[in-house]
Amino acid sequence: MKENIPRIFRKSKGQIVVEGDINLTSENGVKIKDGKRFTLCGCTKSKNLPFCDGSHKT
Numbered sequence: 001m002k003e004n005i006p007r008i009f010r011k012s013k014g015q016i017v018v019e020g021d022i023n024l025t026s027e028n029g030v031k032i033k034d035g036k037r038f039t040l041c042g043c044t045k046s047k048n049l050p051f052c053d054g055s056h057k058t
Helices: none
Strands: 007-010 016-019 037-040
Touching: none
Parallel strands: none
Antiparallel strands: 007 016, 016 037
């Protein structure tokens, strides 16, 4: 059986892509609903933090 090892990498525009099983929480430990693949904002322009909404493109 293949392990589901999380993969995290940063794109050239700053987005942080997360794939696999992880436990995403706020800094206070509150669980943040996520999926098996999502992109975190690296520029802080997103209106949907901590997730990227494409605001870096404008």
